[in-house]
Amino acid sequence: MNIQQLRYVFEVARHRLNVSEAAEALFTSQPGVSKQIRLLEEELGVEIFVRHGKRLVGITDPGRQVLGIAGRILQEVDNLREVGAEFSNEATGSLSIAFTHTQARYALPKVVQAFMARYPNVRLSFHQGNPRQVCEYVLSGEADIAIATEAIAEHEDIVMLPCYQWNRCIIAPLRHPILTEQPLTLEAIARYPVVTYDFAFTGRNRINEAFTGRGLKPNVVLTAIDSDVIKTYVAMGLGVGIVARMAFDPGTDRDLGMVDAAHLFASSTTRIGLRRNAWLRGYVYAFIELFAPQLTRRVIEAALAGGGEDPGL
Numbered sequence: 001m002n003i004q005q006l007r008y009v010f011e012v013a014r015h016r017l018n019v020s021e022a023a024e025a026l027f028t029s030q031p032g033v034s035k036q037i038r039l040l041e042e043e044l045g046v047e048i049f050v051r052h053g054k055r056l057v058g059i060t061d062p063g064r065q066v067l068g069i070a071g072r073i074l075q076e077v078d079n080l081r082e083v084g085a086e087f088s089n090e091a092t093g094s095l096s097i098a099f100t101h102t103q104a105r106y107a108l109p110k111v112v113q114a115f116m117a118r119y120p121n122v123r124l125s126f127h128q129g130n131p132r133q134v135c136e137y138v139l140s141g142e143a144d145i146a147i148a149t150e151a152i153a154e155h156e157d158i159v160m161l162p163c164y165q166w167n168r169c170i171i172a173p174l175r176h177p178i179l180t181e182q183p184l185t186l187e188a189i190a191r192y193p194v195v196t197y198d199f200a201f202t203g204r205n206r207i208n209e210a211f212t213g214r215g216l217k218p219n220v221v222l223t224a225i226d227s228d229v230i231k232t233y234v235a236m237g238l239g240v241g242i243v244a245r246m247a248f249d250p251g252t253d254r255d256l257g258m259v260d261a262a263h264l265f266a267s268s269t270t271r272i273g274l275r276r277n278a279w280l281r282g283y284v285y286a287f288i289e290l291f292a293p294q295l296t297r298r299v300i301e302a303a304l305a306g307g308g309e310d311p312g313l
Helices: 003-014 019-025 030-044 061-088 101-107 109-118 131-139 186-190 204-213 227-235 282-291 297-304
Strands: 049-052 055-059 093-099 122-128 145-148 158-166 168-173 193-197 219-224 240-244 256-260 268-275
Touching (some): 003 030, 101 109, 101 122, 101 145, 101 227, 109 282, 131 145, 131 158, 145 282, 158 297
Antiparallel strands (some): 049 055
């Protein structure tokens, strides 16, 4: 048994049992991958994969156990490499961040600017997606950090750290009647077509819960995955928009008006997600603390070790 064999079975599972894709990702041949998997199965005395002819069509029960252990071993191997990199050169390396559009557009620019000024030799790479995709990037190892509002809490292999709370506002073209509603109510919003986030994004469930709690069904005519698209269609007169308060900028959104709606919806919490038991370079801790100052290295390490403390908001 060797690390290479464990990596082969793990990659095959990660590529939905497609041995060709796994071999390509591993820069090796398909027959080589198949052979090493067979050798590992023979040594363990169990079949990891269910086969139909030469094709892999499923994972056996013992195979699931093997894959779980293999994943933990491979992560620890990666951690060993990170330890060496950490102490050989603390200011050089790479950092991959997965986030949703709202975070990328409105919350991260100043943090990224400050980080790059402090660590000019760290290469940043970004992955954008919906909250579930953002989490998958971290679980697969393609990203070091996930930043999102939803879905992180659903993964037991991701440590969730709260960063800040936020709420929503109503936007509409200037002189739209909704902008003069005093006080603004859900009933008033429900009188107009609504443009807001897609179901997978940015606290959409909080919006649904608020209307349902009042026995209302808003006329949602358009959904989008980012705030800029919503603002574009609201400005065209398609409806009133419900967006994150941080997404409205009076300096650039001069054709729109805004009414704060924090009293109508439950607040949402933006969280950072990290793989459980991950080894983080020093500059990763620095990035997180720039984004959420209460998340110090001591707090993060305690959380990753399983004895986490609530950093508060």
